[in-house]
Amino acid sequence: MLFRYLLILLILSPLKAFALIEVDITRGNLNPLPVAVSPLSIDEKSKSNFEKILKKKDLGSEISAVVENNLRQSGLFNPLNKNAFLQKPDIANLKPRFEDWNLIKAQALITGKVTFVDEKLRVEFRLWDVLAGKEMMALAFTTVPSNWRRVGHIITDKVYERLTGENGYFDTRIIYVSEEGSKTNRIKKLAIMDQDGFNNKFLTLGNELVLTPRFSPTNQMVTYLSYFRNLPRVYLLDIETGMQEVVGDFPGMTFAPRFSPDGKKIIMSFAQDGNSDIYTMDLENRIVERITNHPSIDTSPSYSPNGKYITFNSDRSGYQQIYVMNSSGKNVKRISFGNGLYGTPVWSPRGDLIAFTKLHKGKFYIGVMRTDGTGERLLTENFYQEAPSWSPNGRVLIFYRETKTNSKGEGFSAKLWSIDLTGYNEKMVGTETDASDPSWSSLLTN
Amino acid sequence: MNLSKILKNVFLVIVASLVLTACATQKKIGQTQGDVYTGKDSVEYLASGVKDRVFFATNETVLTTASRETLRKQASWMRKNSKITIVLEGHADERGTREYNLALGERRANSAKDYLMTYGISSDRISVLSYGKERPVDSGSSPLAWSKNRRSVSVKAN
Numbered sequence: 001m002l003f004r005y006l007l008i009l010l011i012l013s014p015l016k017a018f019a020l021i022e023v024d025i026t027r028g029n030l031n032p033l034p035v036a037v038s039p040l041s042i043d044e045k046s047k048s049n050f051e052k053i054l055k056k057k058d059l060g061s062e063i064s065a066v067v068e069n070n071l072r073q074s075g076l077f078n079p080l081n082k083n084a085f086l087q088k089p090d091i092a093n094l095k096p097r098f099e100d101w102n103l104i105k106a107q108a109l110i111t112g113k114v115t116f117v118d119e120k121l122r123v124e125f126r127l128w129d130v131l132a133g134k135e136m137m138a139l140a141f142t143t144v145p146s147n148w149r150r151v152g153h154i155i156t157d158k159v160y161e162r163l164t165g166e167n168g169y170f171d172t173r174i175i176y177v178s179e180e181g182s183k184t185n186r187i188k189k190l191a192i193m194d195q196d197g198f199n200n201k202f203l204t205l206g207n208e209l210v211l212t213p214r215f216s217p218t219n220q221m222v223t224y225l226s227y228f229r230n231l232p233r234v235y236l237l238d239i240e241t242g243m244q245e246v247v248g249d250f251p252g253m254t255f256a257p258r259f260s261p262d263g264k265k266i267i268m269s270f271a272q273d274g275n276s277d278i279y280t281m282d283l284e285n286r287i288v289e290r291i292t293n294h295p296s297i298d299t300s301p302s303y304s305p306n307g308k309y310i311t312f313n314s315d316r317s318g319y320q321q322i323y324v325m326n327s328s329g330k331n332v333k334r335i336s337f338g339n340g341l342y343g344t345p346v347w348s349p350r351g352d353l354i355a356f357t358k359l360h361k362g363k364f365y366i367g368v369m370r371t372d373g374t375g376e377r378l379l380t381e382n383f384y385q386e387a388p389s390w391s392p393n394g395r396v397l398i399f400y401r402e403t404k405t406n407s408k409g410e411g412f413s414a415k416l417w418s419i420d421l422t423g424y425n426e427k428m429v430g431t432e433t434d435a436s437d438p439s440w441s442s443l444l445t446n
Numbered sequence: 447m448n449l450s451k452i453l454k455n456v457f458l459v460i461v462a463s464l465v466l467t468a469c470a471t472q473k474k475i476g477q478t479q480g481d482v483y484t485g486k487d488s489v490e491y492l493a494s495g496v497k498d499r500v501f502f503a504t505n506e507t508v509l510t511t512a513s514r515e516t517l518r519k520q521a522s523w524m525r526k527n528s529k530i531t532i533v534l535e536g537h538a539d540e541r542g543t544r545e546y547n548l549a550l551g552e553r554r555a556n557s558a559k560d561y562l563m564t565y566g567i568s569s570d571r572i573s574v575l576s577y578g579k580e581r582p583v584d585s586g587s588s589p590l591a592w593s594k595n596r597r598s599v600s601v602k603a604n
Contacts, residue, residue: 297546
């Protein structure tokens with residue numbers, strides 16, 4: 001128990017220190033918790049079965065490598081080098097010799113066992129508190145063998161939840177726009193991958209320009225903007241079946257789509273005669289509602305998680321700023337009052353913060369503020385970056401960043417990056433091609 | 447007078463007129479005025495003397511004097527060629543968020559459309575398509591490149 005509180009303290013303390021500073025882009029290190037991820041043990045028969053099906057020599061080690069990588073990437077854990085492990089995986093899973101693990105300074109230990117049962121993959125794992133010498137958690141799953149990476153993600157989520165007291169975000173996917181070709185003639189495709197960059201798949205062929213895909217909270221559906229037949233419209237795509245359809249019957253460009261928190265509505269902008277306003281369409285009864293009616297540009301709408309409010313950006317003050325209103329469109333209030341322009345507001349899944357892009361003196365920032373606009377905190381500064389999307393637990397933001405080209409206009413690239421809400425653990429998220437417009441799914445399990 | 451002397455005189459006249467225009471418009475720096483592009487690098491022609499595009503200041507959708515002149519020529523060309531329809535493609539530079547830029551491109555193209563309509567071109571001959579910042583003509587990351595990319599281009603549709 002003491003151990004658990006220690007970890008929570010570790011996570012919270014940098015937040016406290018950070019809140020006092022207005023612009024802080026230092027990458028501090030918060031002494032990640034040393035954890036030993038013992039390779040999951042596997043018997044010879046199961047091993048050879050899985051090798052036949054999955055072409056993986058030792059599935060136990062492969063799954064534990066997924067867990068280890070997730071923990072390291074989170075920035076909160078420091079998985080220890082396996083060469084230092086003294087106890088064999090199978091024995092450790094039965095009863096760890098805590099002195100041995102204590103010796104290598106491990107504070108937590110993950111052990112487990114993989115078996116091939118009735119053509120299925122069965123995985124059990126245990127989480128141990130090394131200092132207290134106690135088992136903290138034991139769980140088992142059975143699934144189809146091809147799901148083995150997901151098992152690694154689910155284990156990480158369980159460990160993360162047990163040790164931090166917060167929901168995990170590892171069994172999730174990212175939908176994004178894959179980019180190729182020259183800056184003046186980019187080919188863009190929808191693509192989807194696991195949160196750790198594996199299992200990348202392209203969802204469109206690149207024949208038409210596609211932008212801003214966003215996940216539904218129910219995970220089967222995605223909404224995005226497509227220039228199919230040179231008519232930029234919001235589309236709905238079922239990623240399981242590949243079926244897609246235009247959202248609504250608008251006589252002009254619709255763009256900037258997002259789902260309502262219950263997944264039943266799409267909120268978006270519709271541009272007509274030089275003016276963009278915010279509309280919703282109910283996906284069941286197809287009823288379209290106009291939410292804003294103002295001669296300024298109103299776009300990038302995002303619902304609060306309880307569905308009662310909408311944040312959006314508008315240039316009604318003369319420049320792009322962030323506003324909050326009731327979901328009916330009433331009671332519009334400007335919330336961004338700092339220096340510079342503010343855009344792409346996204347409500348945190350926890351409900352307490354709004355993430356945004358800020359442009360000030362030629363630099364772009366990703367930041368967060370409270371929903372009344374107070375407590376602005378800039379997390380990262382760069383030449384160009386925008387479009388933050390929250391991890392489902394509201395602890396991490398993913399966004400995209402573009403590089404400045406040289407005097408000949410060469411050297412352009414666009415990549416996905418992520419950063420913790422604390423401002424720490426900023427890192428590139430690897431993709432096969434250049435990438436932009438990331439959107440984080442909710443947890444696949446649940 | 448031989449040819450080279452003639453050319454030299456012509457050259458001097460050109461230099462003199464350039465100096466004069468430079469004096470007349472103090473804010474003109476290189477190929478921009480304010481931060482509106484005034485050069486010809488990416489400009490194409492719909493017909494002789496009829497430029498295909500107009501340029502905008504950062505975050506602006508207002509037509510400059512030069513833009514209005516270009517659009518009047520486009521309108522007169524369209525009146526003479528009454529079967530022609532056009533698409534106005536509105537664009538923004540890379541220094542803004544993607545979604546806002548889509549709206550800005552749409553607004554820029556409509557600002558050109560409105561002007562063409564006041565010069566007698568029917569709205570059913572003009573459609574509008576915003577590309578936001580998706581189709582820059584200049585891949586540079588400089589104020590000059592950005593000024594070329596903030597544009598509305600009239601493209602023949604038939």
